[in-house]
Amino acid sequence: MPMQTVKMVITGPFSAGKTEFIRSISEIDVVSTDETISSDSAEYGTKAQTTVAMDFGRITVDDDLVLYLFGTPGQRRFDFMWEILAEGMLGFVVMVDSAKPETFREAKSILETFRAYAPTPYVVAANKQDNPEAWTPEDLRIALRIEESVKLLPCVATEKESVKNVLLELLYSILEEMET
């Protein structure tokens, strides 16, 4: 029986925690195409590395089923990769750094862009909820104008249980859509 692969995309603004999210759940070391940020770069001082093409994680279910997680590059100058990564995705997660309102507008824009790529189910992960300056998921829903029907989940991408919860909720939404 041929191996079946399922693909999910983890997207969101720059520094939203996409790489951490995949790293927390992937059974392999994340194949990351991060590059070191140079001192004359815009991101210098905010994080040591940034994803330029994609992150890649894997969860093997059994001999004939594998889930691949693809993390998109957060910076707009690499957005040509988004469409390629979105092809054939079963669903997607939009990560938002809950403590950085300067990224909310971009998060909303990325969400709309991915919605336009494919009518797949998605969830929004309100990441960095362990940061004391994080906006609550309820406030984020209003701030980002996320419809009530869309799941907006609290998340700490460095914690495996939190990441599992986000992926499970996305899978429940996918299953629900299949059954309707």
Added chain:
Amino acid sequence: MAFKGILADFSATQILNLINLAHKTGTLRVYNPVVTDEYITDGAGNKRKKVVPGEERVSIAFRDGKLILATMGAQDGHLANVLHKAGKLNAEQARVIRERGAKYSDKALALMLINANYVTKADVVRSIQRHTLDIVYDLMTWTQEPFVFEENVLPSTDRITVPIDLKNVIIEGTRRARKVKPLEEELPNLDMALKFPEAPGEKFRGIHLGVDEWHVVAFINPKNSMRQIAKACNMTDTEIRQVVYGLLQAGLVELVKPPGMKMPQPVAAGRRSPAHPSQTIKPSVVERLINKIKDM
């Protein structure tokens, strides 16, 4: 919980909308912006100088999603000054009351002035309401200031507070701020339609709409795009955006995709869109994924 940011990222209108919809109680403090040499990166990876709070500029209190009091840092919010500004006391009266009434709270002072027939209760309420609204409308034109909303922090009980519904404030403030905020980012697609939220009668109760707003409201229907409404109302793209933005922020309408509208297709020309995976993947596969992740 508190939330904070700067108005460049989250506008005063958006803050008021959040407070209104979430029925929040607390105090919004807005500060003079101080630009530092430190850099931060926005969500698209663009670099900009970090802005930190300077001196407090305004403090605005809310109870259960209603505006109740505003004070301007540099302004003396003494009741005598508020009544003088509203034309209820002359300059000399205000000066004398300020000097002699320094030890009294606003409530105690108001009672004395009412009992002495200087002003009526309605004068006091209207003057404080006017003073509060002037500050908030001013705030709604600011674009760079840092802010913090502190939940459950309220003015002392000796202050006079007047509850004001935020929906009207948002609409009026948006009218006044029209020339300040570019709305293309907020409403990029005029092919989207509008619909009323649940229980529209309740939401519109007590709302004071202008002629332009009523014209637009009359055409609201999930089948009518904003572009069509603009045409029917003889409005420019900017004008329809201004009206709709105010209605949206006040929670009076919602954006909806009209029937038959095609979402922008970013797939490059010539590339075939493959069958959607949910059409080719069976529910049993998803169930296996769920079980696997549960067991991890």
